Amino acid sequence: MTTEQRYDTYSLGNYAKAPLTLLRGRGVRVWDERGREYIDFIQGIATNTLGHCHPYWVGQVQAQAATLTHVSNLFRNEQQGLLAEALALRAGPGRVFFCNSGAEANEGLLKLARLHGRELSGGREGVRHKVVCALNAFHGRTFGGMSATPQEKIQGGFRPMLDGFAFGEFNNLASFEALVDEQTAAVFVETIQGESGILPATMNFLQGLRRLCSERGVLLMLDEVQCGIGRTGRFYAFEHHGVTPDAIGMAKGLGGGFPIGAMWIADKYAGLFKPGSHGTTFGGTPLACSASLAVLDVIEREGLLENVQALSAELHPRLAAIAAAHPAVFSGVRGMGFHVALVAHDNAKVVAALRTNGLLTAPGGNGAVRLLPPLNLTRDEMLAALAILESTATQL
Numbered sequence: 213m214t215t216e217q218r219y220d221t222y223s224l225g226n227y228a229k230a231p232l233t234l235l236r237g238r239g240v241r242v243w244d245e246r247g248r249e250y251i252d253f254i255q256g257i258a259t260n261t262l263g264h265c266h267p268y269w270v271g272q273v274q275a276q277a278a279t280l281t282h283v284s285n286l287f288r289n290e291q292q293g294l295l296a297e298a299l300a301l302r303a304g305p306g307r308v309f310f311c312n313s314g315a316e317a318n319e320g321l322l323k324l325a326r327l328h329g330r331e332l333s334g335g336r337e338g339v340r341h342k343v344v345c346a347l348n349a350f351h352g353r354t355f356g357g358m359s360a361t362p363q364e365k366i367q368g369g370f371r372p373m374l375d376g377f378a379f380g381e382f383n384n385l386a387s388f389e390a391l392v393d394e395q396t397a398a399v400f401v402e403t404i405q406g407e408s409g410i411l412p413a414t415m416n417f418l419q420g421l422r423r424l425c426s427e428r429g430v431l432l433m434l435d436e437v438q439c440g441i442g443r444t445g446r447f448y449a450f451e452h453h454g455v456t457p458d459a460i461g462m463a464k465g466l467g468g469g470f471p472i473g474a475m476w477i478a479d480k481y482a483g484l485f486k487p488g489s490h491g492t493t494f495g496g497t498p499l500a501c502s503a504s505l506a507v508l509d510v511i512e513r514e515g516l517l518e519n520v521q522a523l524s525a526e527l528h529p530r531l532a533a534i535a536a537a538h539p540a541v542f543s544g545v546r547g548m549g550f551h552v553a554l555v556a557h558d559n560a561k562v563v564a565a566l567r568t569n570g571l572l573t574a575p576g577g578n579g580a581v582r583l584l585p586p587l588n589l590t591r592d593e594m595l596a597a598l599a600i601l602e603s604t605a606t607q608l
């Protein structure tokens with residue numbers, strides 16, 4: 213059997229057939245089984261924050277793997293404390309729980325909402341448990357995540373969902389105001405809707421949600437799984453909006469390619485979780501946390517937030533110019549920093565043509581061709597990707 217046949221025979225058929233087998237990566241580039249080189253603007257879906265195999269990240273992971281890998285949460289470990297401190301330093305006074313994925317981080321948030329609702333109801337469960345989410349959201353594939361994700365392609369075949377979810381229209385504050393009632397424990401939205409095609413929350417919407425939640429004693433929980441960890445040019449995307457949430461879910465970019473998720477909870481609510489109330493075997497291992505600490509170190513040392521800000525100030529107008537020059541292919545550009553998409557009339561066709569021409573991009577909802585470069589992209593690499601975008605648009 214070839215590698216391809218073996219994969220396609222034994223891996224569960226829950227994904228569309230893959231177009232390539234990838235063997236090797238370095239920085240923004242990857243190579244396939246035929247030795248063909250690609251500029252990778254997917255990066256594991258906004259996950260390889262430092263690109264592929266950043267030497268410092270590799271060194272830290274290797275050293276930690278040879279020192280202490282996993283001890284469970286029956287014991288403290290140094291790296292988990294350091295990482296929790298670093299995330300809280302950036303989010304505000306609070307505490308952090310570690311897990312392994314975005315869906316798990318969001319499960320933690322939904323459990324927080326239940327605990328908060330119980331507290332508000334004088335210790336009675338099930339009275340105040342509603343969570344108001346957004347239409348077109350994506351929060352993951354667990355039952356909690358699916359229940360918060362009102363899309364047929366996610367929920368179909370798996371019903372019944374959990375109850376207690378209501379859905380407002382993203383960026384329509386009035387629709388959320390109408391749904392937050394005396395049964396509501398939390399509002400839960402993505403700061404930038406990622407899978408739905410990179411739709412940022414507006415300033416008015418997020419600030420309005422903050423006000424609404426504070427007035428009604430409801431938690432504001434933000435899913436930063438895709439847009440967080442520097443991707444927008446600020447460490448957390450909500451920093452652009454000047455709001456502080458009560459809790460945050462993060463994952464994807466946090467480990468720079470190593471699986472890790474986290475839930476940050478503001479001090480005021482962190483005490484709702486008591487010993488034994490939540491847990492995981494693998495969360496916060498020394499190995500996963502050292503990978504993540506390496507990501508945060510490099511973001512600081514190499515000035516990557518500034519790099520994203522500087523390059524995206526050039527990237528976005530250039531993308532807009534490509535879209536404007538090819539109205540038969542593209543209708544516009546959306547996003548912030550390196551969390552950005554060209555909007556295409558037929559995004560699957562554009563993604564396939566770009567791949568043929570050596571640029572990997574990720575399709576998303578609402579016509580998005582997502583461009584998710586590593587935060588340490590260089591200007592030359594950006595220009596090489598733009599040249600492929602331009603020439604592909606001309607061919608289509």
Ligand SMILES: *Cc1c(COP(=O)(O)O)cnc(C)c1O
Nearest residue numbers: 313314315350351352406437438
């Ligand atoms: C990817 C994603 C998730 C789910 O993360 P997994 O690690 O795949 O479980 C949740 N929320 C958002 C916004 C995401 O982009």
